[in-house]
Amino acid sequence: MNGDAVIALGEMERDALTELVNLGVSRAASSLRVMVDQEILLSVPGVAIVPRSRATRMIGGDETTKLVAVRQDFEGDFSGRALLIFPETKSLDLVRAITGGELSLEDIVALEHEALAETGNIILNNCLATMANVLRRTLRVSLPEIFRGDGTELFGLSAAPEANDVVLVLYINFTINHRDITGYIAMLMDLPALQGLQDLLHDLVLRTSEPLLTRHVTG
Amino acid sequence: MAGRTRLGSRNEDVRMSYKVLVVDDSKLARMSIARLLGTLRPEWTRIEAANAAEALARQAQENIDLALVDFNMPGPDGLSVAADLHAFNPGMPMAIVSANNQDEIVARAHALGAAFLSKPLTQQALAEFLAVVEARQVPAATSSHPSAPLNCSPSGAASLPSSSG
Numbered sequence: 102m103n104g105d106a107v108i109a110l111g112e113m114e115r116d117a118l119t120e121l122v123n124l125g126v127s128r129a130a131s132s133l134r135v136m137v138d139q140e141i142l143l144s145v146p147g148v149a150i151v152p153r154s155r156a157t158r159m160i161g162g163d164e165t166t167k168l169v170a171v172r173q174d175f176e177g178d179f180s181g182r183a184l185l186i187f188p189e190t191k192s193l194d195l196v197r198a199i200t201g202g203e204l205s206l207e208d209i210v211a212l213e214h215e216a217l218a219e220t221g222n223i224i225l226n227n228c229l230a231t232m233a234n235v236l237r238r239t240l241r242v243s244l245p246e247i248f249r250g251d252g253t254e255l256f257g258l259s260a261a262p263e264a265n266d267v268v269l270v271l272y273i274n275f276t277i278n279h280r281d282i283t284g285y286i287a288m289l290m291d292l293p294a295l296q297g298l299q300d301l302l303h304d305l306v307l308r309t310s311e312p313l314l315t316r317h318v319t320g
Numbered sequence: 321m322a323g324r325t326r327l328g329s330r331n332e333d334v335r336m337s338y339k340v341l342v343v344d345d346s347k348l349a350r351m352s353i354a355r356l357l358g359t360l361r362p363e364w365t366r367i368e369a370a371n372a373a374e375a376l377a378r379q380a381q382e383n384i385d386l387a388l389v390d391f392n393m394p395g396p397d398g399l400s401v402a403a404d405l406h407a408f409n410p411g412m413p414m415a416i417v418s419a420n421n422q423d424e425i426v427a428r429a430h431a432l433g434a435a436f437l438s439k440p441l442t443q444q445a446l447a448e449f450l451a452v453v454e455a456r457q458v459p460a461a462t463s464s465h466p467s468a469p470l471n472c473s474p475s476g477a478a479s480l481p482s483s484s485g
Contacts (some may be wrong), residue, residue: 113347120346123392124439127420140424145345145394231419235440309351 114302115148118271121235122146124271125228126286132227137198137219137277144274150295156270157252160186160287166197170248170255171221175229177240179290179298181269183225187284192217194282206227218245228286236301269295328468336457339365339382343375343401344390344417353388353417356446363365372396379408386453388437391418391425406432413453414451417441 110118123146130141140186169190176184187195196209196216202214222245233240248255271288290298338382340357344350350368357366367382369375374396378384387405391398402414414434426436437445448459 116346117348120348123346124419127392127418128437131419131421134422134424140422143392143420145392306348306351309348309355313356 109296110148110150110299110302111239113215113306114299117302118298118305119146119148122148122271122273124235125231126275128231129224129228129276129286132223133188133220133275133277136223136282138201139198139280140278142276142278145185146271148271149270150267151270153263153266153268156268156289159254159270160184160252160255160285165251167249167251168255169217171177171217171225171245172248173221173229173245174243175240176243177233178236178301179240180294181288181290183229183242184287184289185224185284186287187257187282191282191284194280195220195277195284198277198280198282214247217247221245221247224286236305238301265271267292269298335418336385336454337363337365338385339367341369341375341378341382341384341387341405343365343371343393343398344368345370345393346390349390349417353441353446356441356443359443360447360450372401375401376404376408379405382413384409387412387414388417389414389434390439391416391420397434399425402429402432402434406434413456415449 126143126146130143133141147157147159151159167185169189169192170184170186172182174180192213193206193209196213197204199216199220200209202213225245226242229240229242241261269288269290273286274283275286276283324423325379332419342350342353342357344353347370350370354366354368357364367378367384369378371393375389379387384405387402389398389402389405393401396404398418402416405412405414410433415437416425416429416431416434417437417439419439421436429436435449437449456480
């Protein structure tokens with residue numbers, strides 16, 4: 102039942118994937134920095150191949166936490182779902198941070214849906230575009246959708262109800278400094294997508310190692 | 321600063337061979353930087369470290385002339401590593417290399433006298449940074465002033481402050 106046994110990423114592929122996520126999320130954080138005018142603190146990225154149920158717990162926390170997520174599906178040589186997730190209780194705080202803190206609560210509530218969608222769109226596209234560029238591929242990205250619910254609902258709603266329900270999860274925690282707003286950027290891919298990604302990672306590693314490191318000093 | 325050695329004897333062609341420390345938790349990222357350095361300055365020596373502890377250990381063992389440091393790493397981040405490297409050798413040129421070009425991070429890099437280079441690092445951006453480092457090759461070890469920041473243009477390329485001598 103352990104997903105890690107189904108598909109194993111090699112050490113270099115995992116390294117490359119982690120670095121890729123790091124690049125993507127770092128760029129996304131730079132965009133969010135501009136939007137909220139506060140520094141964005143990032144964790145180091147996590148990469149795991151796990152059953153979908155475990156992915157839920159990794160990102161969603163306990164099942165009583167109500168989450169709001171902006172989600173966008175991406176398609177191309179690798180496909181999956183990108184999510185910007187944070188506790189629902191912080192949703193209005195995030196909108197307030199983005200709109201500059203001068204709007205009334207009424208206005209913020211009215212703007213919430215649109216502001217979340219646009220924020221997610223900028224952050225997730227930034228992340229996905231950076232990853233696609235490094236892999237030299239083009240991804241088609243769907244329009245952002247807002248989802249509210251607990252972690253189980255968030256990850257269970259996918260159109261992939263097949264038996265082999267193991268997913269690749271990439272996740273990184275972010276905090277908006279001085280605002281007490283913490284969330285996740287996450288990506289989920291199922292197995293067929295993972296094969297495509299693995300090929301691209303392999304190419305990336307080969308490309309990067311092309312010229313031999315003749316005068317390299319180790320140890 | 322004894323790691324640099326003269327490669328040329330004529331005055332107009334004095335090239336120093338540097339020992340460059342590359343600090344990044346990702347092997348792919350280290351490979352990528354090594355590849356660019358190998359193309360631009362094949363005669364230079366490259367030394368790698370995957371984290372803060374390794375970086376400081378290598379600095380203590382070797383006469384490092386230049387450091388390229390990733391920002392987001394497990395454990396102490398790249399700015400913390402750069403601060404420690406700087407404390408050990410205040411005259412050593414450094415660059416923080418990251419896709420995370422938030423104002424605060426770039427400003428903290430500059431405050432340490434380090435350049436900020438955008439990731440993925442391009443050959444052009446690294447070439448410009450190396451040219452700046454070589455151009456300001458004053459005997460920094462004898463200087464009583466901290467080195468001026470190696471500023472970056474928006475493209476990620478490094479440049480000297482105009483007032484720099």
